[in-house]
Amino acid sequence: MPRTTTQPTGPATDTAAPRHPLASLPWEELVTSALLGTDRRPPTAPGGPAPADGPGALLDAAALHTVRRRAGLRPAVPGARPAPAPHDPRPPLPEAARQRLAQLLADRSAPNAAGRRGASPDLTELIPQWLATANRQGFRAPVALLPPLLDAARARTDLRPQALAFAGPRGLWLAALNPEWKFALRGSAGGALVPDTGDPEAVRRLWEEGLFAERIALLDTVRAQDPAAALALLTTTWSTERAEDRLMFLDSLRTGLGAADEEFLEQALSDRSRNVRATAAELLSALPSSAFAGRMADRAASCVSPDRTGTGASVAVEAPHECDAGMQRDGVVPVPPTGRGERSWWLGQLVEATPLGVWGERFGGRPAEEIVALPVADGWAGELHAAWARAAVRQRDPRWARALLGSPSAPPADSPGPASIAERSKLLAVLSQAERADWVAAFISAHGLSEAFQLLGVCTVPWTGPLGRAVVDALDIARDGGSYPWSFSGVMGLAERCLDPAEADRLEVLTTTPDEQEGASPGAGGYWSEAFQRLISTLRLRAAMEAELTA
Structure with missing residues (x-):
């Protein structure tokens, strides 16, 4: 006889597992108990007793919560795809050069256990030269090597200009998608990401709404193309900028610096930030015809003059006796560093900011070589020559740099200019x-x-x-x-x-x-x-x- 199954006719029976005593506890409460320990913070449901096995009950409740959370997840809404990478029209690298770049970027050579480098080349030190040559040849970077190239540039600031030039528009596009490569968007390297400077509305919107790195890149790009337009852009928000941002923006004016910037820089001399005031004074001193340069020249000329009391030509120095309000407004720092005298400190700042052409007129048309060779009274030669050296570097004057360097065969202490090798290297950089x-x-x-x-x-x-x-x-x-x-x-x-x-x-x-x-x-x-x-x-x-x- 076939077997039959009798179906229940009464109400359905609930076969689900009994409710967990800690099921109503929030996830955060379970985490707190786990962190503090179930002995110090036993997991207890509201109105219920503490479970006999605290740790086991805690783990069971955590597992229950995990299942609930996973079961309740909804598929994430897909985000918008990034715009395609821009086209780079430069030719690709030769295969041998591509392999060489991969080798340079992957090198992790280091001295051996004894600290000796051995006879093998240090490949990482050759990357800057390789990049410089590749950029001169106009090659584009292989897309597969863009990530290690950007990583190398992130780790070494000296690589960044050449590396970002080689990476090109695709490298900048990729850097915008990774926060670790944000350095690539700063300064002139981000110029490829700024809008068309011929679109005033796009420029205005980015200037008013962009991130600081984007705004710096925008200002640098506009300044390189149209200095007047960049200055006008800067003036629209100058009064509302932070002090550190004003300093960086002001530094952008070094490109294309001219007489049209004088009025703005004169106003910046009254800025509430000392660093902004100092930078404005430095930029104005590079404009020989500016009113600022004239004021500093008048002050310096009253301190340094031909000495007419002796039989031979020499230099007389009478350092300032005070740093008045006008000098302070023009960027003269009143308090000297530790170990420096006030009067010598003020004198150096005045001479440094004075156009070097003033001294030829002041000393009867003598060239720079003769002026720096003149004896200086009362032991002021070192201070005066050091200030002239700083002025030659600031004003990029090769005649004065050459005169202050003197003969390379002479001992540094016997040269007319500073004996410091660091200062002499700055003077050298002015020459061809x-x-x-x-x-x-x-x-x-x-x-x-x-x-x-x-x-x-x-x-x-x-x-x-x-x-x-x-x-x-x-x-x-x-x-x-x-x-x-x-x-x-x-x-x-x-x-x-x-x-x-x-x-x-x-x-x-x-x-x-x-x-x-x-x-x-x-x-x-x-x-x-x-x-x-x-x-x-x-x-x-x-x-x-x-x-x-x-x-």
């Missing part, structure tokens, strides 16, 4: 590329490398033949003298990046390990041999990189 290379080469030939590192830093790459030979000869002399090579590691690193690769074959003779001389540092010969091997291998690698990019 060829002139500064010749000056530094002569300085190294006369004085060696002990003080030349900062001077070499302002010379263009690759070094000229005379400069490169002067550096190599000085290194050879240091090696023969038994000095340790790490005393010259900074110069050696510069040589790896800046020496002409054609010099590699000529340097082979320096890779041999010389016999140790009496009194020489133990083991120095082996270190020098290794350093020159690394120099040669780096130069040959640079030559290969150049060939891959110019083939």
